Amino acid sequence: MRLSILDQxxxxxxxxxEETIAETLTTVAFAETLGYERYxxxxxxxxxxxxxxxxxxxxxxxxxxTTTIHVGSGGILLPQYSPYKVASQLxxxxxxxxxxIDGGVGRSPGGNERIRLALSDRRxxxxxxxxxxxxxxxxxxxxxxxxxxxxxxxxxxTLFSLGLGENSAKLAASLGIGYVFGHFINSTRGQNAHKVYxxxxxxxxxxxPQALSAVFVICGESDEHAEELAASQDLxxxxxxxxxxSRIPSNEEAKTVxxxxxxxxxxxxxxxxxxxxxxxxxxxxxxxxxxxxxxNEWLILTNxxxxxxxxxxxxxxxxxx
Numbered sequence: 001m002r003l004s005i006l007d008q009x010x011x012x013x014x015x016x017x018e019e020t021i022a023e024t025l026t027t028v029a030f031a032e033t034l035g036y037e038r039y040x041x042x043x044x045x046x047x048x049x050x051x052x053x054x055x056x057x058x059x060x061x062x063x064x065x066t067t068t069i070h071v072g073s074g075g076i077l078l079p080q081y082s083p084y085k086v087a088s089q090l091x092x093x094x095x096x097x098x099x100x101i102d103g104g105v106g107r108s109p110g111g112n113e114r115i116r117l118a119l120s121d122r123r124x125x126x127x128x129x130x131x132x133x134x135x136x137x138x139x140x141x142x143x144x145x146x147x148x149x150x151x152x153x154x155x156x157x158t159l160f161s162l163g164l165g166e167n168s169a170k171l172a173a174s175l176g177i178g179y180v181f182g183h184f185i186n187s188t189r190g191q192n193a194h195k196v197y198x199x200x201x202x203x204x205x206x207x208x209p210q211a212l213s214a215v216f217v218i219c220g221e222s223d224e225h226a227e228e229l230a231a232s233q234d235l236x237x238x239x240x241x242x243x244x245x246s247r248i249p250s251n252e253e254a255k256t257v258x259x260x261x262x263x264x265x266x267x268x269x270x271x272x273x274x275x276x277x278x279x280x281x282x283x284x285x286x287x288x289x290x291x292x293x294x295x296n297e298w299l300i301l302t303n304x305x306x307x308x309x310x311x312x313x314x315x316x317x318x319x320x321x
Contacts, residue, residue: 001286001287001290001296001298001321002037002296002297002298003035003036003037003298003300003317003318003321004036004037004038004039004040004070004212004297004298004299004300005031005036005038005039005040005299005300005301005302005314006040006041006042006074006184006214006299006300006301007024007027007039007040007041007042007052007301008042008044008050008052008301008303009021009024009041009042009050009051009052009058010049010050010051010236010240010246010247010248010303011048011049011050011051011247011248012247012248012250012305012306012307013247013248013249013250013253013305014250017051020051021051021058023307024058025061025062025065027307027310027311027314028062028065028066028069028071029065029066030311030314030315031069031314032066032067032068032069034314034315034318035318036069036314036318037069037070037297038069038070038071038072038102038299039062039069039070039071039072040055040071040072040073040074040075040102040104040299041055041058041059041062041071041072041073041074042055042073042074042075043055043073043075043076043077043108043110044110044111045110045111045115045119046110046111046112046114046115047111047240047246048245048246048247049236049240049245049246049247049248050246055072055073055074055075055076056073056076056089056090056093058071059071059072059073059093059101060093060096060097063093063096063097063100063101064097068100069100070100070101070102070158071093071097071100071101071102072101072102072103072104072158072160073102073103073104073105074104074106074162074180074214074299075104075105075106075160075161075162075180076103076104076105076106077105077106077107077108077109077110077119078105078106078107078130078133078134078137079107079108079109079120079125079126079127079129079130079133080109080110080116080119080120080126081119081120083133083134083136083137083140084136084140084147084149086103086105086137087137087140087141087149088140088149088150090103090141090156090157091141091149091150091151091152091153091156091157092151093157094153094155094156094157095151095153098153098154098155099155101157101158102157102158102160103157103158103159103160104159104160104161104162104180105134105137105159105160105161105162106161106162106163107127107130107163107168109125109127130171131171134161134171134175134177135175137159138159138175138177138204138205141156141157141159142156156205158178158206159177159178159205160172160177160178160179160180160210160212161175161177161178161179161180162180162182163179163180163181163182163193164181164182164185164186164189164193165186165189165192165193166189166192166193166196168193169181169193169194169196169197169200169211170196170197170200172197173196173197173198173199173200173201173202173209174200174202175202175204175205176201176202176203176204176205176206177204177205177206178206178209178210178211178212179193179194179197179209179210179211179212180211180212180213180214180299181193181194181211181212181213181214181293182213182214183213183214183215183273183289184214184215184216184273184274184301185273186273187272187273190213190289190292190293191292191293194211194213194293194294194295195294197209197211198211198294210297211293211295211297212295212297212298212299213289213293213295213297213298213299214298214299214300214301215273215274215275215286215289215298215299215300215301216233216273216274216275216276216300216301216302216303217274217275217276217282217286217300217301217302217313217317218230218233218274218275218276218277218302218304218313219277219278219279219282219313219314219316219317220276220277220278220313220316221278221316222278223276223277223278223281225278226276226277226278226281226282227276228251229251229304229306229309229313230274230276230304231251231254231255232248232249232250232251232253232254232303232304232305233248233274233302233303233304234254234267234270234271235249235253235254235257235267236248236249236303237267237270237303238263238266238267238270241266248303248304248305249305250305251305251306254305275289278316279316279317279319279320280320282316282317282320283320283321286298300314300317302314
């Protein structure tokens, strides 16, 4: 089992943005000592709690503080940007940290329509042009058909496309790049997406298929302890998806907040996107999912209130694999 981390960097209530970023960078260094293969940063805009808006900058900061772990984006909002500019940023990072840069891109708008317009300098919605932009990004990185982005590094960064189903998997496969399925967003289509990716892969950017899945994991000392930690993540996810406060609430707040019956049903449904338990439970469930998806590479998200508990969860998970 190959383990990596995808960090949305949600800010715990009571902590500043600066404190949250500082503790995140110490977590990257800690993850490297535990043997995690990759540490990726998400891209979110216009929220109170999500503090990762420029994954490329965070990648540079994280790589400068480490020596072996791959750093990446999960993912850059390609429809909102120039593929040439994205290629240039990835190559610049590759020149600074050769062999350690993972370029993950996706087709999300990044927020509501006002945010999308601000990101794209008021261009028309280009979500439908994602496949064309992805092909352009590859051409600019390779330089095999005219214009090549610079600097022209000896080797190119690794390239992944993020998605939630069969269509996105087929696109990544047709271009010969890596694929990341967002189980933490949609837990229902992972098996088919991975199957489609494997069956349709054509060697291109990569010689062989490389598929990962991203999943919420909380690994506690015991199942009961994991459930206590999960309360803050449950409430955070509920509020974030409703467009409310995206800061992580404390465990005390999560225990005392009054939930409607409909909210309880949503939290229960969201648990399908998570693996929660002690090390033995988490290992068993992750192995079951790995067998189902026929994939042994995982990006782990752990959005609990306490940074120390977050690191301990990563540590427990690493110890059983």
